[in-house]
Amino acid sequence: MKTCLLLAGCGALVAFGAASAQAETLREALITAYQQNPTLNAARAAQRATDEGVPISLADGRPSSQVQAQYTENFLNPANAFTAPERSLNGSINLTVPVYSGGSVRNGIKAAKTRVGAGQADLRGTEAAVFSNVVAAYMDVMRDEAIVSLRLQNVGALETNLQASSDRFEIGDLTRTDVAQSDARLAIAQSDLQTAEANLIRSKEIYIQLVGNAPGQLEPPPPLPNLPDGPESAVDTALDDNPDVIAARERVEASKFDVKAARGARLPQVALFTQGNYQNFLGTLGSSLINANFIQQQSSAAGGVQLTVPVYQGGRPGAQIRRAQALSGQAMEQEIATERDVIAQTRGAFASYRAAMQVIAASQVAVDSNALALEGVRAENSVGNRTVLDILDAERELLNAQVQLVTARRNAYVAGFTLLAAMGKAEARDLGLDGGILYDPSVNYDRVRRKINDWASDEDPTAQSTRTVDTPAQDAALIGPPAN
Known part of the structure; x- marks a missing residue:
């Protein structure tokens, strides 16, 4: 069943806050990257070059013809060459039709066609890799915006705490130690905010690098469908797709x-x-000793069958065969290495996804419990049973739990998408990015594979991707609503 990951879905797995009707969606970001990402466009161009390997190989088995012309000016003739012409014009035409080449042409064509299939699979892999990076960048921006929002709220709360502590110190209700503790926590919170803002800027710049434009207000992504129940089924799908x-x-x-x-x-x-x-002496063939009428032009034609039997070629064929065998062995080992890598990637992504989901559940409990605990500590502090330090510790624990929850939600979504990519289920058609924008590599292959015209070429290429040099440097300004 076709996976429609990015069609309009009902609730979001990751929720950093309510999204407005004008928010940018993950589907829109993927469509933009699909059209404008230079890595993906370069892979498509490389595949078009691979397609040309088939007509090149086919040309080795087709007839070939050539015409040659030569004009000669004999400015010094031998003394005894009484009939030597002063000049001549020669022309020849040759046509050769290969009949049998020892199987080289036939197997070369098969190899070229097989490499087209491999290249199309590589293009699918590049597409999935780009999409995985876009999803990660999208989620990184959402995560870092949420963390900056949490850090800003924490700084505001600590500033309020510091002001309250200072006021209570003035009336003798608290000691200077209490004020110093509040001041220290505020300084640490401000430095953490600076780090969070730097991380947000970096995430935005990576988003621009991949998508081609700056992120707007990002809408929470839809749920990931059709995730496997266990690593075994995920690996089985990955090895097939x-x-x-x-x-x-x-x-x-x-x-x-x-x-x-x-x-x-x-x-x-x-x-x-x-x-x-054809040869023409241009009226210069003759002799001063013999009074005769020499024919000034002549023609000839011939045809036949040519048999070429290699006897000795200096060891070249043996070396070429051994090299091809070695490269075949390399390809076999690389197939096993790729299979190992995919198995490890699939199992690792499944484990990361499952762990992140468990972290989400635990972090949500921690957030709820720490929020309740903070409320209780503040109430107890008002009656003198808790110190300012207790309040600061409770606020820090709540903040840490909130950051961990936000991070776990991001990690779960990215790991889930990585798992789909490893299974071969994270490409444009799987993601519902249809509507006339999909690039079909078979269209170009069908266009060029039977071409026989030596003069048939395409227009010079132009870049399809957008440049980001004019994109302004990003800042840590929050575009979306504050984190809950």
């Missing part, structure tokens, strides 16, 4: 065709040929 695994398998098959193509260099080759020649 992960684009990196598919690309590695295709490269193994292509390398086997390369070995067969290399072996063809040792086999006989058969070709049909025809050629024609």
Whole structure:
């Protein structure tokens, strides 16, 4: 069943606050990155280059023809060359039709077609990787905005505490130690706020790098659907659908065709040929000793079958075969390495997601409990049973629990999306980014694979991605509503 991750959903897994109708959605950010991200556009261009490997390989098995022309001016002839012309014009045309090439052409074509399949899988992998980075950047901005908001609230609360402590010190209700403790906590909170603001700026800049424009007010993302129940089912899906695994398998098959193509260099080759020649001496062929009428132009034509049997080529074919075999072995090992990496990534993402969900549940309990505890400590302080330090500690514990909850929500969503990407379920079609904007690499392949015109070329390329040099440097200003 097609995953529609970014279609309009009902509640959000991550909720940092209410979102307005004008808020930027994760789907919009992914669509923008899909169209303007330079990494993804470069991968598409690379795939178009890979597509051309098929018509190039097909050309090796097609007829080839060439025309040659030569004009010669004989400014010094031998003394005994009585009939040597002063000048001549020569032309020739040749047509060669390959009949049998030892299997090199056939296997070269198969290897090129297989590499097109591998390249298309690589493009899927690049797409999923870019989307994973965009999701992480989107969630980082939301997390850091929430943390800055929490830090701002904490600084405000500590400033109020400090003012209250100072007022109570003036009337002799508190000691200077109480004021110093409030002052110290405020200074620490202000430094933590500076760090949080720097993190927010960095997250915004990474968002611009990936998406191409500055983030606005970000709407909480929709829930992640179709997540697996366990790591075993996730790995099974990943081994079938992960684009990196598919690309590695295709490269193994292509390398086997390369070995067969290399072996063809040792086999006989058969070709049909025809050629024609024309020569014109431009009226300069003659002799001062013989009074005769020399023919000033002549033509010839021939055709036949050419058999080429390699006898010795200096060891080149053997070296080419061994090199192809070694590269085939490398491709096999890389397939296993890719499979290992995907398995580890899938299991790790599942474990991270499950752990983050547990942290969310525990952190929510901690937030609720610390909020209740802070309220109680303040009430007890009003009757003299708690000190100012107790209030400061309770505020700090509540803040830490809130930050941990915000971070866990971000980690859970990113880990869940990473898990979908590892399973091969985080590409444009999986995410519902349809509506006429999807790039189909098979369209270009179908366009070029049968082209036979030597003069058929495309227009010079222009950059498709947007530049960010004119984007102003980001600050730590909060765009969305304050964190709850």
